[in-house]
Amino acid sequence: MLFNSFAFAVFLLLVFVLYWCFFNQKNVKLRNLFLLIASYVFYGWWDWRFLSLIVVSSLMDYLLGNKIAALNTREDAATESELPALKRQKRNWLLISIIVNLGFLGFFKYFGFFAESLTAMMSVFGITLSSTTLNIILPVGISFYTFQTLSYTIDLYKRKTEQAKNWVQFFAFVSFFPQLVAGPIERAKNFLPQFETLKKPDYLSFRSAMLLVAWGFFKKIMIADRLAVYVDAVFRDIPAATGLPMVLGLVFFAFQLYLDFSAYSDIAIGTARLFGFQLRKNFDRPYLSTSFGNFWKRWHISLSSWFQDYVYIPLGGNRRGAWRTRLNVLIVFALSGLWHGASWNFVIWGTLNALFLILLDPILSLGRQKNGNVFIHFFKSVLIFACWALSLAFFRAQGFEAALDCFRYMDFSNVGNILNFGLNAAELKFSALLLTVLLVKEIVWERDDLAVQQGFYKLPAIVRWVFYIAFVLSIVCYGQYGGDNENSFIYFQF
């Protein structure tokens, strides 16, 4: 079920009441079992068949995790001569986990892609392969929970995390509904222990949770879905969007993607907090970055750090010379692109961003201002945003040619045509206003010293409550919903 649906509102209310009234009272295992069942109901709402895969995947990694943990224990007591064999066994169990997990992902997500790519490649050599078409349904969230379970077995292997206490705890960790379908991708060492204790209700946590959820809905319903109207219209007929509409389409898509995904993350984090669980931050104002390296520390943080820890560093990271570092960066970004979708467009998108990082960051870091010149900061942020938005042509367009069309038809002409893509003048101005609100919020509200936030909470209750009511009402009255378009979250497709 979608976060922005009536069914989820009812589901959340029911689960929240049952959780705090009954299941979070005495028994941790019972509490985890309740969360597990609730999460399976949530997940099965899309398609009950998806449940079989997540159960199998969870069971497999739980059992493999037990094997690795048992070998860890034996290693602690082993002699020098026994260690190599134990390490080999451990590595084998880990390899099985990696192969099976990536196998599931590869089959459900990439079978068609690989089959088509192989057919296309063979045809270059004059070999015709008969294509096998399988109508494989992509289970929602498979990319996310597969990476989460992989991080468990890998971290167990590296002894960075403890073994799950029981299967209920582990299954609940894998399937926890706020973050199941689109992250944040949690690490076992941070998240698994949270399932070992009963939670205490805390008003300030609840308040911050609900504000976060409300802000998430604001970003999604007020801004992202409104921009989506324009973006969809532009990408539906790229030649008709020649000129400034195409530029605006890409700029809007850059914001739509950020707001849509960060909104999901905010709602996920806020929802988890309502149950006493802390999820990691997934976005940290990426469009204020002053370097590409910094951008990727702020964008989809849980995925970027996953690739850093489990792909980039094992490849050698930056420890094997400049050229090897660049190659490692290219590999990681290409794989990250592929993670997003079974299409060469995504691989190109990832590779482009790697090239930005490799080629432009050294230039951006020249003449660094210690005290932070605002104009230079602004210029760098705009440059990074521009490069990022251009790369998103490959992310959004349907196919390679369509992506190239974006560049072919992009210039600053046809200004008057910008009103012909689903948003009238008033809506475009409103969108600009909302993006300004977003910018102010990110600069002012989230400043490091939290002064503005603390100042807000010191305001009289009546003032704060008027703000809360007006905020919710603004979403109800000005939100983009109820139309014919299905307002799912973009990252659900990954």
Added chain:
Amino acid sequence: MKKQDKQKKEVPSTTQKSFSWVKFALKLLLLFTSVLLIVLYLDKKGYFMSDQSNNHTKRKWDAFYSFTKTRNIDVLIVGNSHVFTGIDPFVLSVLTNTNTFMLGNSGAGIADAYFSLGEVLQKIKPKLVVVETYAIGGSDKMEGMAEIQSFEAHRDVAYKLRVMPEFFKSDNWVKLWSPTIRNHSFLFKNPEQIAFNKKHPIKPAPEEFYLGRFARFGTGLDESTLMKYETLGAPVDGRKYVLSEHSKKYVKKIVELCQSKDVPVLFLTVPMYYKHIAHYEVWKAGLNEELQKYPATKWLDLQSPYDAKIYTPEAFENTYDANQHLSNYGMMITAYKIAEYLNRQYSLPDRSQQQVWLTDFREYLGYKNPVVWQ
């Protein structure tokens, strides 16, 4: 500022106060109620109402509630625009000496007909229900504007709450009840409507003697349209007729509902111009196969056999589009044809001696004169 300090500032200081579920629930309730009250206020003021000047659905249902306060309906007609603009209920009433009411809904599917009958048959017991067949097709349409308008026009809140889950997805439930939420996009898309609504507050529905007639098409087919039939052929191909499982389901439900209330059902096909549809026999065979499952019902098919003597080009809307309706003239003669059939096939009440009926239809009694139909 370092991250540690930031984290230090973020740690909530809850040690002084213990958590109160009552206070928390009250605060949530306060927030929810405040927003709800404001939305209800806006709904009551009608600022976000859609244009009501052409809301025939609401007019029709208001007239239905008004009519049934003091009178009974003998012949109830449901379906979509083919019947809504296809039969003149005043003429039909006069020719059958009954009270006939038209509850056809433009653009709605067969599910809406069932939805309407569900409420109507709780309140009244007509002698006959007439179901028009163009609503029985390949569509699974359930939640379009026609259905939403129909939902809004119904006044039985308990009935609406009960059947809402069957006809509408849960994500649409709130917007069914609140024009503010449903039409909030007017703020950008149609601010003129909001300005108009502010200047023209909602008034109670007038007590109107209106049987649901919608006379829309004043003229018949002209020469240019008739020429298209010769050069381009029929725009509608009966071989493409599909009967969806959704339609079959609601036909069955309508028949069962009427049977449970002991009300006979007549299926009716209002005609299109004979050159407008090719291979109608295929369409007819498909529909016939379905309707034969209900032997207690009858089917009056005015498309076939086609009465070319009275269904001349003047009887049809001047359009080459697939969806062709009857003209005002066509509405009258279809009422005549149906009246002939009903008088032959059914024992309907004879209200021709009732003073109320004579008063209601005094302007239309002239249609009883056979000269009119020669």
